Amino acid sequence: MQIYLPIADLPVNVFLVLGMGLAVGYISGMFGIGGGFLMTPLLIFIGISPAVAVATVSSHIAASSFTGAISYWRRRALDIALAMMLLSAGIVGTATGVWLFTELRALDQLDLVIGLSYVTLLTVVGGMMIYESVQAVMRTRRGGPATLRRPGSHTWIHGLPFKLRFKRSKIYVSAIPVWAIGFLIGFVGAIMGIGGGFLLVPMLIYFLRVPTATVIGTSMVLTLITMASATVMHAATNHLVDAVLALILMVGGVIGAQFGARTGQKMRGERLRLLLGLLVFAVGLRFAYELVVQPEDLYSLRYVGNG
Amino acid sequence: MMRRLATALALLFVACSAGPAAAERLVVSLSNHRVAVTSNFVGEELVLFGTIEPDQATGQLRPPYDLVVTVTGPQQTLRTRRKQRVLGIWVNVDSREFVSVPSYLAVLSNRPVAEIADQETLRKLQIGLTYFLLPQRIGPDVADTVTDDPFRRAFVRLQRQQGLYRESSTAVTFLTPTVFRTAIAMPAAVPTGTYAIEVELFSQGKLVARTNSALEVIKAGFEQYVADAARDYGLLYGMATALMALLIGWFASVVFRRD
Numbered sequence: 001m002q003i004y005l006p007i008a009d010l011p012v013n014v015f016l017v018l019g020m021g022l023a024v025g026y027i028s029g030m031f032g033i034g035g036g037f038l039m040t041p042l043l044i045f046i047g048i049s050p051a052v053a054v055a056t057v058s059s060h061i062a063a064s065s066f067t068g069a070i071s072y073w074r075r076r077a078l079d080i081a082l083a084m085m086l087l088s089a090g091i092v093g094t095a096t097g098v099w100l101f102t103e104l105r106a107l108d109q110l111d112l113v114i115g116l117s118y119v120t121l122l123t124v125v126g127g128m129m130i131y132e133s134v135q136a137v138m139r140t141r142r143g144g145p146a147t148l149r150r151p152g153s154h155t156w157i158h159g160l161p162f163k164l165r166f167k168r169s170k171i172y173v174s175a176i177p178v179w180a181i182g183f184l185i186g187f188v189g190a191i192m193g194i195g196g197g198f199l200l201v202p203m204l205i206y207f208l209r210v211p212t213a214t215v216i217g218t219s220m221v222l223t224l225i226t227m228a229s230a231t232v233m234h235a236a237t238n239h240l241v242d243a244v245l246a247l248i249l250m251v252g253g254v255i256g257a258q259f260g261a262r263t264g265q266k267m268r269g270e271r272l273r274l275l276l277g278l279l280v281f282a283v284g285l286r287f288a289y290e291l292v293v294q295p296e297d298l299y300s301l302r303y304v305g306n307g
Numbered sequence: 308m309m310r311r312l313a314t315a316l317a318l319l320f321v322a323c324s325a326g327p328a329a330a331e332r333l334v335v336s337l338s339n340h341r342v343a344v345t346s347n348f349v350g351e352e353l354v355l356f357g358t359i360e361p362d363q364a365t366g367q368l369r370p371p372y373d374l375v376v377t378v379t380g381p382q383q384t385l386r387t388r389r390k391q392r393v394l395g396i397w398v399n400v401d402s403r404e405f406v407s408v409p410s411y412l413a414v415l416s417n418r419p420v421a422e423i424a425d426q427e428t429l430r431k432l433q434i435g436l437t438y439f440l441l442p443q444r445i446g447p448d449v450a451d452t453v454t455d456d457p458f459r460r461a462f463v464r465l466q467r468q469q470g471l472y473r474e475s476s477t478a479v480t481f482l483t484p485t486v487f488r489t490a491i492a493m494p495a496a497v498p499t500g501t502y503a504i505e506v507e508l509f510s511q512g513k514l515v516a517r518t519n520s521a522l523e524v525i526k527a528g529f530e531q532y533v534a535d536a537a538r539d540y541g542l543l544y545g546m547a548t549a550l551m552a553l554l555i556g557w558f559a560s561v562v563f564r565r566d
Contacts, residue, residue: 004348004495006526006533011349011495059552066556067563108388108399116396224556228549235545239537243548244346250552254559291396298391299461304384304404 007242008052014248016046021252025064028253029260030267031276032068032216034061034195034223037122037283039249048245050111054101054193055234055241056249061195062227063250064257065220072217079168079214083221085175086200089182090226096183097190098233105238108302115291117192122284125199129277136270169214177207186226190233195223198280330362331369333518335506340520342493343527350470350495353522359485359508362516370484373416373423373509375434378491380411380471380524381500387462403458404444410498411471412439415478415489424512432507432514436463436474470494499524 002011020042028035036057043053072078104110162175181203185196200219204210210218235241264272335357342351355376361368384406391400416423420435429438441459442449452459466472471494479489491504501523508516526534536544 002347002349004344004346004530006530007537009496009498059548062549063552063556063559066553067559070557070560108386108402112396112398228552231549231552232542232545235537235548236541239541239544241537241545241548243533243537243544243551246548247551247555250555254555258559258563294392295390295397297465298389298397299458299465300388300390300399301462301465302386302388304386306381306383 003244003248005048005242005245007240008048008056008245010047012046012048012245017245017248018252020046021060021249022256025253025256026260026263027256027279028064029068029257029262030264031198031260031272032201032220032264033197033276034065034227035253036061036189036194036196036227037118037192037198037280039253040193041118041283041286043245048242050114051101051105051238052240052242052245054114054191055231055238056246057193058189058195058227058230058234059241059243059246060249060253062224062231064253065195065197065223065227067254067257069217069220069224072220075217077214078217078221079166079210080221082166082169082171082178082210082214083218083225085164085166085178086182086185086218086222087225089179090186090222091229093183093186093188094190094226094230094233095186097187098230098237101191101234102237112291114192115287117188118287119284119291121188121192121199122280123288124284125202126277126279126281126284129202129273130281131277133270133274133277137274140270169210169218171209171211173208181207182222185222186230189223189226190230195227197223198276331372331508331510331516332360332362333506333508333516334358334360335504335518335520337504337520337522340522342497342522342524344497344499344524344530345527346530348495348530350497351493353491353493355489355491355504355506355520357487357506359487359516368485369510369515371510372481372484372515373418374479374481374487374489375420375423375507375509376413376415376479376489376491377434377439377505377507378411378413378415379409379503379505380498381409381502382407383410383498384408385462387458387465389458389461403462405462406442406444406449408441409439410500411493411502412436412466413472413491414439414474415491416476417479417481417487419476420474423509424514428512428514434507436467436472469496471496471498493524497524499526 001014003014004011024035024039027038039060040053040057044050104113163172164175165172185200188194189196197219200222201215204215204219231241335355338354359368359372384404385408386402386404388399388402390397393400414420414435420429429435433439437454440451442451463472479487481487501521504520504522506518507514
């Protein structure tokens with residue numbers, strides 16, 4: 001069944017898009033991430049312009065992270081104070097990202113920047129995750145403790161001023177790294193159409209030593225608010241959010257996530273991280289391939305205006 | 308129609324005896340003047356019918372005729388970009404802006420336009436994708452370049468791939484020497500706006516008659532509502548979309564609640 005998308009200006013098969021929503025939702029539920037880094041490339045692949053894909057996916061991630069946040073809220077497994085601190089910088093990051101997105105689009109370099117950001121972020125983060133989880137798997141094989149977290153150890157980050165105490169997470173850290181992380185997540189989220197969950201969770205664990213109990217719930221609250229505001233900002237400045245496309249993706253996404261979450265709970269933590277690392281890394285390589293290999297068509301068209 | 312034809316034939320007979328002194332007149336009719344883009348729109352085909360009649364009572368018909376139908380969509384400005392390898396990766400380096408070119412351009416004829424008239428005539432009348440004026444912005448000036456300019460060729464090729472530009476030398480069919488029909492294909496990605504239809508009749512390489520018509524492509528119903536809202540009320544539209552995301556997220560957590 002074909003449906004015509006009013007903003008993307010092309011007809012798509014409803015079941016194909018719904019299926020994509022389900023598949024990405026399944027993966028996002030399994031790993032506790034938004035899944036934007038998979039959804040945006042998939043939409044581009046079926047012919048939706050990168051700009052519309054990035055802008056629309058933000059609303060899709062807002063929906064799936066809201067579902068997640070509610071269930072973590074019920075279990076009291078989120079740190080609102082930490083999320084709000086991250087958010088105060090995250091909003092600034094999102095606004096900066098949306099502004100840069102508009103500028104790059106005018107310069108014809110948006111696709112390149114989206115591609116390069118994907119390659120860099122995904123291969124680096126994916127590689128680190130694979131390395132870390134392989135080590136964890138090896139340690140369990142040898143019979144050692146599986147966790148890498150050493151509660152007593154301090155890094156230079158803990159020496160920074162403006163310290164704050166986050167009761168729920170039981171941490172006492174400087175506001176500077178919290179703001180820096182918040183800004184970065186908001187910024188890359190707006191440019192790349194990702195919620196940044198797969199970036200934020202490791203950052204919170206490694207840099208701020210947030211305990212695993214609250215980290216995913218907190219990350220989801222942040223993702224929810226940055227993505228909801230990215231939706232509003234993209235709609236207000238670039239008029240690129242396709243509500244019809246978003247609706248189909250959301251419905252598929254929230255259903256898929258429920259089944260994914262069940263699978264995820266049955267798997268061991270380090271195995272799950274290894275799988276996610278491989279997935280992230282593979283998507284990164286896919287983008288690298290596209291940038292390096294000579295494109296089939298060197299020419300492309302971009303709509304400038306009417307008249 | 309039959310009576311008209313009969314009259315035409317009768318007139319032809321009269322005209323033949325009167326000597327060659329007159330011009331033809333085109334009468335065309337379009338199956339539909341309005342294409343509505345709705346949520347299940349996957350493209351549409353319009354049919355244009357027409358007859359060739361003598362201009363006046365003493366007019367004379369001079370078959371065989373050649374016919375060219377040119378359909379042009381609302382004007383757009385588009386940028387054609389060319390990728391080049393920079394430091395190992397492919398980057399958009401060079402670009403040209405095509406100013407006020409038709410968003411849709413179909414050239415339909417009964418045989419290749421190059422056989423219908425000479426180059427000079429085709430260029431003057433802008434008939435065929437090769438001769439249609441596609442102005443580019445070059446520095447402060449706006450001008451069309453030579454027809455084999457690489458950017459122009461790439462532009463036409465990309466537009467053809469989308470089904471937005473087309474040239475068909477078999478699209479016009481003569482049912483009788485003076486009655487013709489043609490199909491105008493509108494792809495799903497067709498832009499909205501007013502389309503001009505120019506019908507040009509040739510006889511022995513010379514333009515002998517022309518007429519025009521128009522059609523309108525509009526977004527209808529829900530599609531129109533969403534597109535208008537996104538353009539005119541961006542902020543409200545964004546808030547509504549974000550709210551929809553929250554509602555669906557909340558709804559899912561209620562439906563799938565397990566504790």
